Amino acid sequence: MNEKFQIEGMTCASCSAAVEKAVKKLDGVSSASVNLLGKSMIV
Numbered sequence: 201m202n203e204k205f206q207i208e209g210m211t212c213a214s215c216s217a218a219v220e221k222a223v224k225k226l227d228g229v230s231s232a233s234v235n236l237l238g239k240s241m242i243v
Contacts, residue, residue, distance in 0.1 A: 205241045207234070 210216050216234040223232040223243060234241045 203243050205243065207239050207241055210234070210236055210239060212236075 207219065210219065213236060216236040219241065220232050220234040223229055223241065229243055232241060232243045
């Protein structure tokens, strides 16, 4: 099952990488992909 989330406040690749890394560490998350330009994340 995939969920799409809108993310505000990301301004650079480091921001999106940090969000992606943190979400991947959460229990039950098998994958996470952040789209900086689209201001979104699919988990």
